Amino acid sequence: MAAGGFCRLPTGSVVVALNLPSPGAAGGSSAVRVLVHAQNRARALTRLRNVGMRAVYLRGNAAPPTPDEITAVLHHPDGLIWRTSPDNAVTDTELWRPIRALLRRPAGQV
Secondary structure, three states, X not given: OOEXXXXXXXXXXXXXXXXXXXXXXXXXXXXXEEEEEEOOHHHHHHHHHHOOOOOOOOOOOOOOOOHHHHHHHHXXXXXXXXXXXXXXXXXOOOOOXXXXXXXXXXXXXX
């Protein structure tokens, strides 16, 4: 099950953050953190399903987005970004990438 959470913004929209197994990783050994900005949680999950992540669900609010993550997704034109999960000892200097970069990666790369 993917860890994740959400944060409601003053404008009424939400930012949803999910830790998911990397699509190209064998055995689920690596994970990615995906951020989605949408009008509500259901639309955020629908946006992920529309790009090919079919079995994505948000249960609870165990890992909500940090203020830095919220700023990053709000400033991205697509409102849908990712980077490797902080659980994998990633430094804070890793840049956020558009979701298209994750889905185009060849198998075996993170």
